[in-house]
Amino acid sequence: xxxxxxxxxxxxxxxxxxxxxxxxxxITEFAAGELGDVVFVELPAAxxxxxxxxxxxxxxxxxxxxxxxxxxxxxxxxxxEALADRPELVNDDPYGEGWMxxxxxxxxxxxxxxxRLMDPAAYRSLLEAD
Amino acid sequence: MTYxxxxxxDRARMLGALGIDSVDTLFGDxxxxxxxxxxxxxxxxxxxxLARRLEDLSRRNRVDLVSFLGAGAYRHHIPAxxxxxxxRGEFYTSYTPYQPEISQGTLQTIYEYQSLIAELTGLDVVSxxxxxxxxxxxxxxxxxxxxxxRERVLISRALHSHYRAATRTYFEGGRLQLEELxxxxxxxxxxxxxxxxxADAERPVAGVVLGQPNAFGILEPMAEAAxxxxxxxxxxxxxxxxxxxxxxxxxxxxxADICVGEGQALGIALQYGGPYLGLLAARADLVRQxxxxxxxxxxxxxxxxxxxxxxxxxxxxxxxxxxxSNICTNQALCALAATVYLATLGPHGLHDVAALGAARAAExxxxxxxxxxxxxxxxxxxxxxxxxxxxxxxxxxxxxERGFLGGLLLGDWYPDDPGLTDALLLxxxxxxxxxxxxRFRDAMTEVIS
Numbered sequence: 001x002x003x004x005x006x007x008x009x010x011x012x013x014x015x016x017x018x019x020x021x022x023x024x025x026x027i028t029e030f031a032a033g034e035l036g037d038v039v040f041v042e043l044p045a046a047x048x049x050x051x052x053x054x055x056x057x058x059x060x061x062x063x064x065x066x067x068x069x070x071x072x073x074x075x076x077x078x079x080x081e082a083l084a085d086r087p088e089l090v091n092d093d094p095y096g097e098g099w100m101x102x103x104x105x106x107x108x109x110x111x112x113x114x115x116r117l118m119d120p121a122a123y124r125s126l127l128e129a130d
Numbered sequence: 131m132t133y134x135x136x137x138x139x140d141r142a143r144m145l146g147a148l149g150i151d152s153v154d155t156l157f158g159d160x161x162x163x164x165x166x167x168x169x170x171x172x173x174x175x176x177x178x179x180l181a182r183r184l185e186d187l188s189r190r191n192r193v194d195l196v197s198f199l200g201a202g203a204y205r206h207h208i209p210a211x212x213x214x215x216x217x218r219g220e221f222y223t224s225y226t227p228y229q230p231e232i233s234q235g236t237l238q239t240i241y242e243y244q245s246l247i248a249e250l251t252g253l254d255v256v257s258x259x260x261x262x263x264x265x266x267x268x269x270x271x272x273x274x275x276x277x278x279x280r281e282r283v284l285i286s287r288a289l290h291s292h293y294r295a296a297t298r299t300y301f302e303g304g305r306l307q308l309e310e311l312x313x314x315x316x317x318x319x320x321x322x323x324x325x326x327x328x329a330d331a332e333r334p335v336a337g338v339v340l341g342q343p344n345a346f347g348i349l350e351p352m353a354e355a356a357x358x359x360x361x362x363x364x365x366x367x368x369x370x371x372x373x374x375x376x377x378x379x380x381x382x383x384x385x386a387d388i389c390v391g392e393g394q395a396l397g398i399a400l401q402y403g404g405p406y407l408g409l410l411a412a413r414a415d416l417v418r419q420x421x422x423x424x425x426x427x428x429x430x431x432x433x434x435x436x437x438x439x440x441x442x443x444x445x446x447x448x449x450x451x452x453x454x455s456n457i458c459t460n461q462a463l464c465a466l467a468a469t470v471y472l473a474t475l476g477p478h479g480l481h482d483v484a485a486l487g488a489a490r491a492a493e494x495x496x497x498x499x500x501x502x503x504x505x506x507x508x509x510x511x512x513x514x515x516x517x518x519x520x521x522x523x524x525x526x527x528x529x530x531e532r533g534f535l536g537g538l539l540l541g542d543w544y545p546d547d548p549g550l551t552d553a554l555l556l557x558x559x560x561x562x563x564x565x566x567x568x569r570f571r572d573a574m575t576e577v578i579s
Binding site for chain 1: 279418443448449452
């Protein structure tokens, strides 16, 4: 199970990759595996404002549908349009081509000190505890 | 044969397991004044007495009337094939199967229904059906809200009164806004008013809903309304009468994103208000927002054709509060009636039904013009139109005494519009005869003299 070292993680199994004052958001390999084959990802429009922990979309698999939660507050600046035709990218490459949205962070500096976001070691422990 | 599922012993055992002494104890948390008292029912009747009682009651129905009433529910000839297939036990007695794929026959009829309605409307995907045209219209308005992430829907005042009322109910109590568009003297929706409302950048519009034909029987400028809606980023919803689609342009052709309608005219008898059939079709890219059930065709592991419930994750048993609709049942038997009706008539037969109705309505208009009764609106119509009759309510009652159902009193739908106080909405279909039209004209002559 991959848990890349350059990402931060939520307890709901979203990941966040900080890139200057922006961040890319997706779901973890563990989450994608639990969901099974992803058939649809509903994402917010560019320009949507998100609060931390706010539901920003829905991911549907052949088994279930789950909400997606924003790891940090910000404004959506881009979404992964490739997922509309190829939702399976979430299963195939959850940390790469399966990314979901890019957000301009309200407070990039706060990400490091966020209570909600875990470092890779903490997330690995969470998975092991499960 | 007993119809009671539980014996006294059964109930005593269950109460014992629960450790209570009566069923009423289960309802103890509900305040006494909110609980129903005992049911005051007459003694049970034997079968013979019951049949006599029902026959007596049925004699109070007026089935002798010559009808010129339409207003959203239409009399058509129903071929014998419809009832013959509907009354097969496999279809007639079954409820939505809980393990649907085991009922391939049921799923196949729903799939065929969806395919026929897709062809009729010129749109890509069709739901497995809804309760009625009003429910389908309200669902389409909500679809436009979800698809655009906007909160304001514009609905024509000339849309069927029940459809507007149902949509208003669906929009109550939340953040959504529903506003009505005015109409012009010709009976069409005021597109200048539509353009003004769409231009309000502070309150962007999710969807625009127009009827075709509308509640006055008038044909709306659908293509232009669709163009205006799309230019403002809104979806366009066409609420159609399905038989008319054999003559009129299919909604997919004039840019409707969603098409809804009342399917009763497709082989479902008029029977005191229902059950009816809600049609809903949409463009393929809106499929995730389509409410209710969808049946798809696939192949099984052995490569055989098979039918399945598809895109189930839109539905409430999986997606809970974020489901596309709070309803995920359908009107399978009525949808089957529509399927058999359309398959029996075929495109040419349906065209004949629509064209004959339009011809009969034109004859009706001419017959009434002979006695000085003129139309209310100047716009084009298909098989239904409004006329102005002096003291319309009294005239309607006197026509009834003479054996004629003289259409709908439009004043009941538009009590605040003085221009419609004396308006009767009249309809003709392929079963209206020239003789009936002549007799109606003569009766009307007596009534208004």
